[in-house]
Amino acid sequence: MPAGEPAVDAQPAAPDHPSDTVLGHSLGRKLVLATLVFSLLFTGLSVAARTWLAWQANVATMNTELALIGDVFQRALAKAIWEMDREDLLAHMASMAQVQSVGRIELRLRQSGRSPEVLQQRKPGAPEGGRAPTLQRELSYSPYPGAVEVIGDFTLQGDERLLWLRLRGELLEIVLTQVLQSVLLAGLIMWLFHRSVTVHVRRIARHLATLTPETLGRRLQLQRAAAHRDELTLLEAGVNHLQGNLSDYLARQHRDERELAAHRDRLADLVDAKTTELRAVNTRLERLSRADPLTDLANRRHFDEVKETELRRARRQQLPLSLLVCDVDYFKRYNDTYGHAHGDQCLQAVADALKQTFTRSGDFCARIGGEEFAVLLPALDAEQAVAAAERLRARLLQMGLPHTGSLVALHVTLSIGVAQFDEETMHRFDELMQRADEALYRAKNRGRNRVSN
Ligand SMILES: Nc1nc2c(ncn2[C@@H]2O[C@H](COP(=O)(O)OP(=O)(O)OP(=O)(O)O)[C@@H](O)[C@H]2O)c(=O)[nH]1
Numbered sequence: 001m002p003a004g005e006p007a008v009d010a011q012p013a014a015p016d017h018p019s020d021t022v023l024g025h026s027l028g029r030k031l032v033l034a035t036l037v038f039s040l041l042f043t044g045l046s047v048a049a050r051t052w053l054a055w056q057a058n059v060a061t062m063n064t065e066l067a068l069i070g071d072v073f074q075r076a077l078a079k080a081i082w083e084m085d086r087e088d089l090l091a092h093m094a095s096m097a098q099v100q101s102v103g104r105i106e107l108r109l110r111q112s113g114r115s116p117e118v119l120q121q122r123k124p125g126a127p128e129g130g131r132a133p134t135l136q137r138e139l140s141y142s143p144y145p146g147a148v149e150v151i152g153d154f155t156l157q158g159d160e161r162l163l164w165l166r167l168r169g170e171l172l173e174i175v176l177t178q179v180l181q182s183v184l185l186a187g188l189i190m191w192l193f194h195r196s197v198t199v200h201v202r203r204i205a206r207h208l209a210t211l212t213p214e215t216l217g218r219r220l221q222l223q224r225a226a227a228h229r230d231e232l233t234l235l236e237a238g239v240n241h242l243q244g245n246l247s248d249y250l251a252r253q254h255r256d257e258r259e260l261a262a263h264r265d266r267l268a269d270l271v272d273a274k275t276t277e278l279r280a281v282n283t284r285l286e287r288l289s290r291a292d293p294l295t296d297l298a299n300r301r302h303f304d305e306v307k308e309t310e311l312r313r314a315r316r317q318q319l320p321l322s323l324l325v326c327d328v329d330y331f332k333r334y335n336d337t338y339g340h341a342h343g344d345q346c347l348q349a350v351a352d353a354l355k356q357t358f359t360r361s362g363d364f365c366a367r368i369g370g371e372e373f374a375v376l377l378p379a380l381d382a383e384q385a386v387a388a389a390e391r392l393r394a395r396l397l398q399m400g401l402p403h404t405g406s407l408v409a410l411h412v413t414l415s416i417g418v419a420q421f422d423e424e425t426m427h428r429f430d431e432l433m434q435r436a437d438e439a440l441y442r443a444k445n446r447g448r449n450r451v452s453n
Contacts (some may be wrong), residue, residue: 032190039182046178047171054170055163059133062158065101066135070156074137081109081151082141093121096156103132103159109152116152123159132158200224200232204239216247292367294344295351303366303374307429310364310376314421321378321421322385325436326354326392328371329413329448333405346412347371349401357392374436382420382453389416389451413449415440420453 073096080089089107096105103126107119135156142148200222207220220239222232290302298306314321328334328350335343347367354365354373364376375392377385393414401412417440421432443452 031193032186035186035189036182039186043175043178043182047174050174050178051167051171054174055167058163058166058170059131059158062101062163063133063135065099066133066156066158069096069099069102070135070137070154074139074154077107077154078139078141078151081139082143089119093119097121097123101158101162102156103127103161104155104157106155106157107152108154110150126157126159126161130160132160132163134158197232204235208239211243213250216243216250219243292351295348295367297351297354297373298364298366300366300368303364303368303376306364306366307376307433310378311421311429311432314378315423319379320381321376321432322380322382323419323421323432323436324373324375324377324385324389324392325368325417325433325440326350326373326375326389326414327416327440327444329408329415329444330403330406331371333407334403334412337403337405346401346403349399350396350412350414353392353395353399357395358388382418385418385420386451386453389418392416393449393451408447408449415443415448416451417441417443418451418453 073092076092077089080086080092093105093107096102103123105121109117109119111117137154137156138150139152139154140148140150203222204220211218220236220243222236224232290298290305292299310321313319328346331343331346334346338346350371350373351365351367354375358365358375358377360377362378364378366374366376368374375388377388380388393416396412396414399411402410403412404410406413417436417438419432419435419439421429426432426435439452443450446452
């Protein structure tokens with residue numbers, strides 16, 4: 001890994017679902033392997049111990065055999081030496097050498113004034129020294145009662161090959177019985193573990209893997225005798241307890257969610273109702289902010305907004321735009337004659353006349369001053385606008401609102417100034433307004449109750 005690079009966690013990520021888990025070695029198999037390894041170790045140690053014991057027993061047996069041979073030949077050898085019967089002596093030594101457990105015989109004959117004579121006989125192939133036991137005996141002879149004379153000694157050494165041979169025979173039995181014992185023990189443990197643990201653990205894993213919020217009520221039940229009360233019983237009870245808790249928790253959560261949803265719905269209804277209410281209030285406020293409260297026509301503010309829009313539209317579409325400015329004649333006198341309240345009603349009647357006359361979509365009537373009204377007429381030229389203004393005058397005449405104070409008629413009349421927007425000479429709406437005001441002024445000057453342009 002390059003220096004400075006963070007160490008990467010080599011642990012594989014845990015699977016999300018038990019069914020995604022790939023099983024390695026089962027617990028039972030691991031236990032068997034562990035048991036086998038332990039058994040092999042145990043077998044090795046046991047075989048070593050039993051072999052050592054067998055060797056010790058064989059050595060003891062050989063000791064006994066040598067002692068027996070010594071007992072048997074001790075007197076005969078002593079007699080042959082005393083009688084100096086060398087032939088007999090050698091015959092005895094040969095007989096001793098015939099015995100299976102004897103490997104070497106050494107005979108020392110004492111001679112007065114001289115070093116002892118040593119006679120030795122070794123079985124062919126018998127090893128020198130080694131681990132075989134050795135027996136040493138003194139040879140004495142009693143020529144007459146009460147007199148004992150030491151005449152030599154002999155040493156018997158066991159044949160080590162015999163020890164190994166005997167051990168080999170026993171070793172096979174030791175190894176076989178130990179291995180058999182270990183294998184049977186491992187098998188028994190595996191079978192017991194499988195029966196009492198693995199089967200139930202797998203059942204618990206299957207149960208947990210198939211659990212869903214809907215199946216939390218399905219209890220885990222291990223197929224065991226009721227008398228079994230061990231760690232698996234604890235695990236079974238723990239799983240069922242956990243399922244119970246989870247089930248209760250989910251039920252509580254569902255109930256809370258339902259209540260929350262109901263609250264949310266109620267809140268949404270409330271918000272909807274309030275929004276509708278607010279919209280209505282806003283619409284009303286907006287209408288009020290743009291409407292003249294007396295006549296319900298657009299007020300001056302609204303007129304100022306619309307006039308610019310209409311001017312831009314007329315320019316863009318290359319269509320004519322005309323403006324009427326209407327003023328009630330001798331309205332001061334009207335107020336004086338009928339009172340202010342009737343004056344208001346008169347203004348409302350004039351507004352009605354305007355509404356009834358200008359019904360085309362795009363026609364826009366507004367009260368822009370006390371008794372002064374304006375009408376925007378998109379797509380109408382001055383001539384058409386004059387005709388429309390005459391229709392308004394005619395309607396007012398038709399309504400026959402009495403005005404005894406007027407100096408020009410017996411009913412309420414209007415003076416109307418008409419102007420058409422001229423792109424050549426006008427750059428702002430105010431210039432059109434000024435032109436209409438001038439026309440109105442002319443209408444007033446020419447005797448009122450008329451249309452001028
Ligand atoms: N009743 C009523 N009167 C208003 C209202 N607004 C303005 N007036 C009156 O309208 C009158 C306008 O009078 P003037 O500007 O002198 O004009 P006039 O009497 O109509 O004379 P000419 O315009 O020259 O024909 C004033 O007396 C104002 O008090 C209103 O909302 N209600």
